[in-house]
Amino acid sequence: MDVLTPSTLDEALRLKAEVPAARPIQGGTDVMVELNFDRARPPALLNLNEVRELRGWSRENGTLRLGSGLTYTEAMAGPLAEAFPALAEASRTVGSPQIRNRGTIGGNLGTASPAGDALPPLLVRGAEVELASVRGARTLLLTEFLVGPKRNALEPDELVTAVRVPAGPGSETFMKVGPRNAMVIAVVSLALRVDGDELLASYGSAGPVTGLVRAPLSERAGFPEQVAAAASPIDDVRGTSAYRRHALRVLTTRALDRCLA
Amino acid sequence: MSDPRATGSARYAEDFELPGMLHARIVRSLFPHARVVRVDASAVPESCIVLTPDDVRDLSPYGCQIEDQNVLAERARHVGDPVAAVAAPTPEQAEEAVPLVEIDYEQLPAVFDAVEAAQPGAPLLHETAAAGGAAAYFAMRPQPGTNICHRFRIRHGDVDAGFAEADAIVERMYRIAGAQHAHMEPHACVAHWDGNRLELWTGTQTPFSMRDDLATIFGIPPEAIRIVSLPMGGSFGAKTFVRTEAIAAALARKAQRPVKLVLPRSEEWQTLNRHPATVTVKLGARADGTLVASQTTCYADTGAYADCGPGVAQKMGFAAPGPYRIPNVRVDAYCVYTNLAPNGAFRGYGQMQSTWARERALDTLAEQLGLDPVELRLRNIVRDGDVYCTGETLHDVRFAECLEAAAAAVRWSEGRRGKGIALVMKGMQTPSRAAIAIERDGDDYVLRCATTEMGQGAKRALSLEAARLLGVDVARIRFPDPDTSLVPYDTRTTSSRSTYMMSRALAEAVRDPRGYGEIRNEGGLDPDTGQGIASTHWHQGAAAADVEVDEETGKVTVTHLHTTTYAGRVVNRLGAELQTEGSMIMGLGTALFEEVAFEDGQVINANLSDYATPSFADVPTRFTYELIEEDGADVHGLGETALPPVPPAVGNAVASLGIEVDELPLKPETVLAAMKVRV
Numbered sequence: 001m002d003v004l005t006p007s008t009l010d011e012a013l014r015l016k017a018e019v020p021a022a023r024p025i026q027g028g029t030d031v032m033v034e035l036n037f038d039r040a041r042p043p044a045l046l047n048l049n050e051v052r053e054l055r056g057w058s059r060e061n062g063t064l065r066l067g068s069g070l071t072y073t074e075a076m077a078g079p080l081a082e083a084f085p086a087l088a089e090a091s092r093t094v095g096s097p098q099i100r101n102r103g104t105i106g107g108n109l110g111t112a113s114p115a116g117d118a119l120p121p122l123l124v125r126g127a128e129v130e131l132a133s134v135r136g137a138r139t140l141l142l143t144e145f146l147v148g149p150k151r152n153a154l155e156p157d158e159l160v161t162a163v164r165v166p167a168g169p170g171s172e173t174f175m176k177v178g179p180r181n182a183m184v185i186a187v188v189s190l191a192l193r194v195d196g197d198e199l200l201a202s203y204g205s206a207g208p209v210t211g212l213v214r215a216p217l218s219e220r221a222g223f224p225e226q227v228a229a230a231a232s233p234i235d236d237v238r239g240t241s242a243y244r245r246h247a248l249r250v251l252t253t254r255a256l257d258r259c260l261a
Numbered sequence: 262m263s264d265p266r267a268t269g270s271a272r273y274a275e276d277f278e279l280p281g282m283l284h285a286r287i288v289r290s291l292f293p294h295a296r297v298v299r300v301d302a303s304a305v306p307e308s309c310i311v312l313t314p315d316d317v318r319d320l321s322p323y324g325c326q327i328e329d330q331n332v333l334a335e336r337a338r339h340v341g342d343p344v345a346a347v348a349a350p351t352p353e354q355a356e357e358a359v360p361l362v363e364i365d366y367e368q369l370p371a372v373f374d375a376v377e378a379a380q381p382g383a384p385l386l387h388e389t390a391a392a393g394g395a396a397a398y399f400a401m402r403p404q405p406g407t408n409i410c411h412r413f414r415i416r417h418g419d420v421d422a423g424f425a426e427a428d429a430i431v432e433r434m435y436r437i438a439g440a441q442h443a444h445m446e447p448h449a450c451v452a453h454w455d456g457n458r459l460e461l462w463t464g465t466q467t468p469f470s471m472r473d474d475l476a477t478i479f480g481i482p483p484e485a486i487r488i489v490s491l492p493m494g495g496s497f498g499a500k501t502f503v504r505t506e507a508i509a510a511a512l513a514r515k516a517q518r519p520v521k522l523v524l525p526r527s528e529e530w531q532t533l534n535r536h537p538a539t540v541t542v543k544l545g546a547r548a549d550g551t552l553v554a555s556q557t558t559c560y561a562d563t564g565a566y567a568d569c570g571p572g573v574a575q576k577m578g579f580a581a582p583g584p585y586r587i588p589n590v591r592v593d594a595y596c597v598y599t600n601l602a603p604n605g606a607f608r609g610y611g612q613m614q615s616t617w618a619r620e621r622a623l624d625t626l627a628e629q630l631g632l633d634p635v636e637l638r639l640r641n642i643v644r645d646g647d648v649y650c651t652g653e654t655l656h657d658v659r660f661a662e663c664l665e666a667a668a669a670a671v672r673w674s675e676g677r678r679g680k681g682i683a684l685v686m687k688g689m690q691t692p693s694r695a696a697i698a699i700e701r702d703g704d705d706y707v708l709r710c711a712t713t714e715m716g717q718g719a720k721r722a723l724s725l726e727a728a729r730l731l732g733v734d735v736a737r738i739r740f741p742d743p744d745t746s747l748v749p750y751d752t753r754t755t756s757s758r759s760t761y762m763m764s765r766a767l768a769e770a771v772r773d774p775r776g777y778g779e780i781r782n783e784g785g786l787d788p789d790t791g792q793g794i795a796s797t798h799w800h801q802g803a804a805a806a807d808v809e810v811d812e813e814t815g816k817v818t819v820t821h822l823h824t825t826t827y828a829g830r831v832v833n834r835l836g837a838e839l840q841t842e843g844s845m846i847m848g849l850g851t852a853l854f855e856e857v858a859f860e861d862g863q864v865i866n867a868n869l870s871d872y873a874t875p876s877f878a879d880v881p882t883r884f885t886y887e888l889i890e891e892d893g894a895d896v897h898g899l900g901e902t903a904l905p906p907v908p909p910a911v912g913n914a915v916a917s918l919g920i921e922v923d924e925l926p927l928k929p930e931t932v933l934a935a936m937k938v939r940v
Binding site: 096177179180181182183184185187237238239240243246247250 | 813814853865871879929930933
């Protein structure tokens with residue numbers, strides 16, 4: 001297997017166009033698991049760690065622009081944590097310190113797992129995903145980008161370069177239930193945001209894709225039930241479908257109390 | 262001095278290599294119960310050696326306590342049963358060869374639950390009882406025509422009369438899930454034949470049992486086999502007796518080259534787990550709390566092969582009544598075959614299961630009698646010189662002290678809501694023998710003994726003890742890896758016996774002009790009456806827990822966990838403390854979430870992502886323990902004592918909130934279900 005290491009975004013896009021089957025890798029916390037379990041045998045890895053344009057975050061015209069190379073550790077602290085508290089809370093629950101130092105937001109988008117911890121906070125913010133290729137750049141709503149379990153709308157020659165969310169005020173939080181307190185895939189996770197008169201909830205590990213549920217604030221009382229009903233969880237070794245719905249109901253109630261306190 | 266384990270310079274069994282060696286992988290059954298009709302290896306490249314049932318037909322069946330297992334199965338009895346094996350120049354080539362071995366099966370009916378499997382008419386796994394193995398230290402009592410490979414009983418007093426005079430009786434059935442040892446280093450060995458001599462380097466707690474079992478399998482004298490037990494990256498009972506070694510040796514015999522076999526992580530769940538068990542406890546007491554009768558029935562699910570399951574069932578049974586004065590005791594413990602992967606030794610050896618059941622039942626009884634659970638225990642607790650239900654007299658008894666200290670640690674007297682307590686009484690391998698030779702090499706002393714190192718610190722403890730006894734600096738003590746061709750016989754490094762037994766042999770050796778010391782502890786039980794000497798040395802401890810239950814999600818959070826253990830004389834302070842901490846954390850896993858999950862006999866969480874062991878984030882904020890010490894007392898093994906009382910302490914704490922859970926682990930869903938029937 002080849003490892004391609006571009007040092008600029010242009011070079012990365014050119015390599016991706018030349019070898020579309022190359023698997024992009026940042027922290028490797030998902031990709032290396034796939035390789036080690038022999039679930040995938042890509043002809044090449046496209047190592048994006050040296051591409052400066054993908055790193056960090058910025059404020060641009062009332063939006064937060066997070067580079068796809070932003071790590072969970074970077075999202076956990078400082079002004080970004082104040083500007084995007086639900087993402088900071090979610091990031092703190094990811095893996096271990098080592099995994100948080102390596103894992104990136106872009107990796108969560110690229111993998112598009114329904115258990116990706118960064119996805120619910122992004123969804124309740126109405127995030128848009130920036131995609132680029134040698135053909136040019138385009139922007140998709142995150143809800144359009146996530147098309148199925150571990151499937152996204154990336155074309156073979158495209159890379160995720162950033163994700164953008166409005167920087168506006170609002171109250172938000174993130175919670176999850178897991179079999180143990182760290183380094184485990186959640187039984188269910190939930191991000192909730194109160195944005196003016198609108199309630200937005202997004203659940204992870206409770207359906208084929210990370211779901212988004214909206215309701216006017218006036219329908220607060222029925223919202224936990226609405227979230228639980230929207231989910232389509234399965235029975236697996238971590239929990240039953242019934243328990244996942246129950247937990248979503250509980251987490252939504254608690255998140256509402258926290259955000260509307 | 263930096264510890265080589267911390268710097269990464271330590272070398273484990275997995276690191277051992279010989280020039281020209283091949284790498285092996287096992288081809289495993291896909292079905293829980295099936296006859297192997299055809300093995301076709303024609304698609305495997307010529308560079309690989311393939312071992313099929315034809316190649317091992319001359320080898321004898323084996324098993325440490327019952328010889329019921331063949332090196333390769335012609336009738337697979339569990340998903341993952343070894344049916345063939347391959348060896349190739351690289352591990353990758355071996356892995357690629359596995360799916361090229363085509364196997365045709367004829368499926369047979371299977372059974373996955375020990376209680377069901379013990380009933381007449383259940384599909385039989387082994388039609389005829391096999392011979393007892395070399396490590397059987399008691400008579401086997403197979404029940405013909407059933408899957409019960411051993412039955413152990415205690416008959417003491419008149420239980421029916423006891424229950425007749427009871428004012429309160431509780432009877433409940435408890436279930437304990439199987440668990441995986443999850444040792445960091447997988448099973449790893451290298452086998453090499455030198456003519457008719459077999460040399461084997463392996464991570465094993467049982468070098469002499471390994472030697473004797475391989476002698477049986479290959480039909481050669483034990484002296485023609487050399488076992489070197491390399492340092493293990495954890496074991497917890499998993500690296501006992503023959504696991505992968507017979508297959509590696511048979512491959513090496515066919516290949517005429519050394520063969521290395523390292524298990525991939527997922528295959529650990531197909532190799533050995535802890536016995537799932539169903540334990541029914543019935544207790545009777547007078548209104549004042551005096552226990553008058555105890556009846557326990559244990560079903561230990563030993564999986565497809567007995568392994569040391571008969572011993573596990575027997576220990577589950579003989580310690581089930583616990584450290585209480587009870588005039589009438591009846592125990593029936595069954596070791597039962599099922600079509601699950603084999604279950605065997607696991608830290609706590611049978612105690613995890615029966616301690617959970619008994620200590621939970623005692624709290625239910627206390628509730629019924631309106632008594633404080635600590636008070637109920639203290640009214641019945643065994644004291645020095647008491648006679649146990651096996652007929653043996655108990656000495657150096659510290660249970661009351663352990664219990665009172667643990668209760669004080671969680672401020673029991675200030676209110677017991679959310680708090681739970683439990684006691685453990687754990688036996689040590691009896692009978693057992695330990696021997697050691699001390700050699701002088703210049704200014705150094707070399708310890709020659711079979712005590713193995715699995716990370717528990719046995720080498721450190723015995724080196725410190727040798728330095729103390731010889732009056733020299735510990736830097737002058739050398740402790741090479743056990744090699745059966747160089748060290749005297751020792752039963753094995755199990756049941757927290759080595760610091761206790763081997764330090765006594767060491768003291769003998771220091772006194773002996775030839776530098777040789779040997780200690781024998783005699784005893785054993787009649788399997789039909791349970792009378793005799795169960796253990797020459799009892800491990801004594803208590804655990805206390807303070808918990809919070811999230812009544813909406815069912816999640817149990819242990820806010821304080823404490824254990825008190827009787828340590829006698831401490832040989833290695835740091836080691837004693839770390840063993841206690843490790844035991845407590847391991848106990849939290851069993852208490853809260855560890856469970857080997859099956860679907861149609863197949864393990865469905867055979868990886869360390871789906872099978873969660875405790876992380877440091879799961880350790881309670883308050884995590885305390887104490888070792889009760891006494892100068893001049895015996896050394897007490899501490900490798901396991903703080904483990905079995907942890908789950909019932911947590912379970913009893915949850916029960917104090919009115920949530921009675923009879924099943925381990927205390928998963929959120931289980932706790933929620935119990936809340937629906939809350940009293």
